[in-house]
Every structure is written in structure tokens, then in C-alpha cells.
Amino acid sequence: MTHYSVDAADLDVGRGPHPAASPFEKRVGEALGLTAFGLYQIELPAGEETVPHDHLDDHAEDAYAVLQGHGWVIVDGEEIPVGPGQYVAVTVDSSRFLRAGSDGMVFIAVCAAPTAS
Template sequence: MSHVIVDAAAVPVGNGPHPAASPYDKRISESLGLTTFEVYQIELPPGAETVRHNHLDDRSEDMYAILTGGGWVVVDGESAPVAPGQFVSVSIESERFLRAGDDGLTFIAVCSGN
């Protein structure tokens, strides 16, 4: 097969293998058949948070692309607001999580090992 197209609306939510797996994750990479990196669409309801984590053990890098809503990325205890159109990276050793604001927060997480 030369390509795969996946509609995120058709992908069920549920915990994946990522250290920050949550019940809000849509495991897009599995639906696409990707094996060298992970892609999730995370749809946080208002006030919800992802799991606090770092990547010291697996040395994986994370990148977040904010799609809709708003909220905060919290890195080593410091909050920074995030909004649609922004991209965020966090160093491997830093503890991080995202928190949704009043309108919820939808973002894509791309996770790749070294």
C-alpha cells in the first residue's frame, strides 16, 4: 500500500504505550501503521490535564502542535499559555504536562526515540 488516510474522528480514544498515556489519547500512528515514531491527537476537556512525565528513561523527544482551544504547558513547575497554531518542544529531562483551559484543548503529540 502506498498511503493511508485516517480521519481522527474515527479513531477511538484510550491509553497508548507512551509514558504519558491518558484516556484522552487518539493513537493516530497505530491507525496509520507507523512504527518509527508515535503520533497522538489528544482532546482534553475543560480543566483536564495530561500525565506529568519526563523522558529520562526512554530518551524520547516530544513535540506538541496546538490545534484548538487553549490552556497551558507546564514545564518543571512553570506554566506558559498555549494557543492554536503554536508548536511546543520540551527537553527530555524536564517534567511536563498540558492543562486545558475553559474551552478544552486539542493538540497533536509527536514522540520519537533517539
């Protein structure tokens, strides 16, 4: 059996190659060699935001899992409060971004386009 392991603490923070890349992201999936989906850990300082985006062009689905801190997932202008242990999925056509609260927010983002069956 083969496996790969990374510690997010060892990864650099920086903007990835995709259009919605955040300067606060750690490209976990890239470090693991994943190609079927994007996997990111985003560490937003207090009051910072990710890039507003949708996935109309690439048809990718996004899911977010909050690990630490509090903030909001803003979907089509609606602010959804989130905290540790909460998960949010956003449809392809909706505009979305995340904003950290006063204690910052660390979350995981998973992004993938559905495959034809």
C-alpha cells in the same frame, strides 16, 4: 506509491500502552501503522490534564502542536500559555504535562527517540 489515511473523528479515545498515556488520546500513529515515532491527537476537556512525565528512561523528544482551544504546557513547574497554531518542544529531562483551559484543548503530540547517526 502506497499511502495510509485516517480521520481522527473515526478513532476511539483511550489510554495507550506508554507510561505517559492519557485517557483522552487518539493513537493516530498506531492507526497509520507508524513505527518510527508516536503520533497522537489529544482532546482534553476543559480543565483536564495529561499525565506528568519526563523521558529520562527512553530519551524520547516530545513536540506539541495546538489545534483548538487554549491551555498550558507545564514544564518543570513553569506554565506556558498555548493556543491554536503554537508549537512547543520539551527536552528529554524536563517534567511536562498539558492542561486545558475553559474551552478545552485539542493538540497533536509527536514523540520519538533520536537515532544514532
